[in-house]
Amino acid sequence: MAILEVKGLSHTYGGNTPFINDAVKDVSFSIEKGEIIGIIGHTGSGKSTLVQHLNGLLKPTDGTVLLDNEDIWKNPREIRKVRSQVGLVFQYPEYQLFEETVFADIAFGPKNMGLEGDELKNRVIETCKMIGVKPEYLEKSPFDLSGGEKRRVAIAGVMAMRPKVIVFDEPTAGLDPKGRENVMQIIKSYREATDATVVIISHSMEDMALLADRVIVMNKGELVMFDTPEKVFSSGEKLLEIGLNVPIVTRVFYELKKLGVNVPQDVFTVERAVEVLCEIRGCKDA
């Protein structure tokens, strides 16, 4: 059953001004429970606008968003409940930290949901355990942490609300390779612990190929593709046309083919590449 369904969603910025801008045009898709969905698209393709509709931060100019088959805007006063069910982690979430201690900052979300006392405390500690925030950090000021740790705490702040759907807007932007891996690990841990549905906006085709069950491709506010990474990346020409790319490994295989080596074109991860090459060259252990 679809947990999140978007029907004919359009959003226009600056309705009554001369600066009218269709950020999202007639987008429809549905996400099944437990899926990992990737969203890729050029800068300004409407990805960020799109995800801000999923938790009701933006109200669609046209169309509906259904969470568990219910229109999230059916009762506008209850929109804050939707926000705790669909968590949204913004780009550079560490810039939203504000409390005196890490504990208080992570507790902000659940507190807004009405949790208090032991329940609140347990929720925070549980979340920290789940994604590996060290207990001794809880009493520190979030501003004393390193960049990567800050981001981890900020993400924990959203996860502490236990959203059923969690949306990340470029969660690895500005991090070093180790930091990126960390963030990806956090996302995986949360998913394992809660069976949550995950939506990730990313510029990293490698991450998409590795993680996503299905990928949404956005271009100029329109949804151009919504399919498995295999299908999406095998239409590489189309991706290149709209200014996107395919994973580096895939590009290597494209070039190999051009050089006349007979290799398949649907290789998107390094692991798969090793397998394929071993088959061809006949290694002993793949």
Next chain:
Amino acid sequence: MLKDITFGQFYDSKSLLHKADPRIKIVLMVLLIVFIFIAGNMYSLAFAAVSVFSILLVSKVPFKLYLKNMKAILPVLIFTAIINMFYGEGEPIVSFWIFSLTLEGISRAIFMALRIALLIFISSALTYTTTPNDLTDAIEHLLSPLKYVGLKNAVHIMAMMMTIALRFIPTLIEEAEKVMNAQKARGADLESGGLIDRVKALIPILIPLLLSAVRRAYELAEAMECRCYNGGEGKTRMKQMTLSVCDLWISSGAVLISGGIIVLNILI
């Protein structure tokens, strides 16, 4: 909602006033405001009003925008008019308690209200036809004689501060929107509750915003130092302000208006 806040109200168009030198525009605006207050009788004030409206026409800015500015100031205008109505000497028409409404009071109120309205119109004409940056540049130029009285760098520093402040208003608005959205996504309630609740709800927004402003200030200072910024000394400008025939036109216009007001003041 934050986008509704107007800061510098520049309206792009190609009028005589847009092309004129901002320094001249500021000087002429001050001159005209002085003359609006010099206009002492009905005829000279009416002449001033007609002149101001023709300036607004020349500016090629939609009249709607001028009215928008006027709407914001309307309560002050009405308040001043009412105070003036009951204040001062004269033959009372109606009186109650310590208040007495006089004919002189009413005419004084109308005069005052009209003067303030014209003042607002004319200063709007300046801000609608001049970009904030041009305005600060012009102010720096006009105040530059102060460097001969010991305020050597102060004028430049003030102007630079103003320019930077203006430059960062949209950036900070954007930043504030981002932080607000992020906190809303964490369930922050910004719309309901009493006054104290609402003030408290601002803390999660103000602290990240303040931090980012400080961070930006450091970054900007570093970037300026990297480009060898050392104050105003020896600085040249990319856009030189030069006088043109437009300035001649608007100056003659202003002189004509001032002259007309004096003549009407004396003659009638």
